[in-house]
Amino acid sequence: MIHLRQIRAFLRTPLGRFALFLLLFFIIVNGGVFKKKPQEKSEIVEREGATVATHSRFVHPISPPSSKQTTPPPSLEHVEPRRNVSAGTGLSAPVIPRSPPSPIPMAIFDAADSLPAPTRPQQYLPFGRLIRCELINTVDTSNMLTPIIGLVTDDVWQEGALIVPAGTEVHGIASNQPERERIGTNNHWMLVFHDGRELGISGMALDHAPIPDENRWEISDGSAGLRGNIIPSDRYAETKAVSAAMLAAAADGLIENVQFYGQYGGTTIRRIPGWRTALAAGIERGAQLISQRLLEKGDPFFVRVPAGTTFYLYVTQTVDLQQATIAGSKALVPSEHSLHLPASPKS
Structure with missing residues (x-):
């Protein structure tokens, strides 16, 4: 006979530990399967004998389907309408079943017959x-x-x-x-x-x-x-612009300037005040403005x-x-x- 001491010594070895692990795993798996089978069987029995639903009640019990059954199934008139139970009041209100939406009316016709055929013009x-x-x-x-x-x-x-x-x-x-x-x-x-x-x-x-x-x-x-033909809007526009530019240059030459030399070699040019300098500066500015306007005219030419x-x-x-x-x-x-x-x- 195998003594208890030998069994303990065997379980302490790697092979014994592996055998013990397999034995425990087999017991756990078989125990879960044996527990589920009676519960599933009871659920099946309950389902076969159930005739009352949670939200609907049937007057006639429902028998399991059979190939020899000749009685027709119960009509919808014997089915009581579903009721919603409101919380706290215990009262139930009937739920009106929704009817399917009616189809959208559509007019289907052949457009090819309504359109006239294209005709070839005579002229x-x-x-x-x-x-x-x-x-x-x-x-x-x-x-x-x-x-x-x-x-x-x-x-x-x-x-x-x-x-x-x-x-x-x-x-x-x-x-x-x-x-x-x-x-x-x-x-x-x-x-x-x-x-x-x-x-x-x-x-x-x-x-x-x-x-x-x-x-x-x-x-x-x-x-x-x-x-x-391209025709200038003012044929003398360029001549006027050149004349104005020449007048501006001539007026600039009439302005009297004086040049000062600084202590460190720098030079400074200043205009001599007087009526002659003022008149020349005014003529120069006016001539420049006239020349600029003549040259920047938007439509100097047109086509005829x-x-x-x-x-x-x-x-x-x-x-x-x-x-x-x-x-x-x-x-x-x-x-x-x-x-x-x-x-x-x-x-």
């Missing part, structure tokens, strides 16, 4: 055509919106139909910000036909620069804007396009003659197509 001018015109009024750059009035010089045809006859009036607005010797134009133009019909179109003016007596054009032909200048009207839309009507400018939106001129001030 039209495609996008990007050039209409050659001649200016009949002189255009100058200024702060005012100068009108551009021209006449079509050549007939414009499309597929054997005369679209824009020669002599048709074109009306536009000049830009007040010239670029070099060019005057820009507004994008909205108005065509006035011989019979009084009006048609608003979008386009821009391009330079027409043919070489006389030759079937060639200059390199600037087709460039943007109306080409004109004389009447008779030819140009192209580059069309940036399809011109449909069916849209040309009598008094057609009334139907246009003023901010987009109407040609507005500033009202003259009342005297």
